[in-house]
Amino acid sequence: MPTCSARPGLIVVDSSFGVVAYNGEALRILSYPHQTENIRQPDTWLSSKIRADLVVGESSPKLAERFRSARRTYLCRSFQLDFRKQSNGSGHFGGSLVVLLERKSNYSVKLNEMSERFGLSQRERETVENLLEGLTSKEIAQRMNISPNTVKAFLRLTMVKMNVSTRSGIIGRIIGDS
DSSP, rough: OSOOOOOOOOEEOOTOOOOEEEOOHHHHHTTTSSSSGEEEEEEEEHHHHHHHTEESSSSSEEEEEEEEEEEEEEEEEEEEEOOOOTTOOOOOTTEEEEEEEEOOOOOHHHHHHHHHHOOOOHHHHHHHHHHTTTOOHHHHHHHHHHHHHHHHHHHHHHHHTTTSSSSHHHHHHHHOOO
């Protein structure tokens, strides 16, 4: 539900955003609408594409949280790898990041309409938005910097306002209601 593509793109980059590893979906996402078969050196091509389209900031570069590929919008999340060098010299990934590319849902317009229709507060709307991304209550709590019990309270209030009895009911209202 949170994304239109069931398969996220996954890339591992080093501290200079050079590609260490990737899956085919990442290459497809970043090369869209072009065919991936036409890319002769995918590692080099991906590294330059990441530096050109995903890296923001010059003095302290980091990855963008969202980006567009053709008419599609993607969420870009990165996670620091914390591997340490082993005695035999293997396992060192100093400064490496795992980059997750997921297609953003098109439910934000629908969510705005539903928020107005059912009188959702800004925090309830934010909770539902995270719910649409497929996050658990604990993950929503971490993202919103609140307790999981507060998330559950927001969800209960939303269920009452939308006249549904489950989290799936909330999602069903937003996706299926007209």
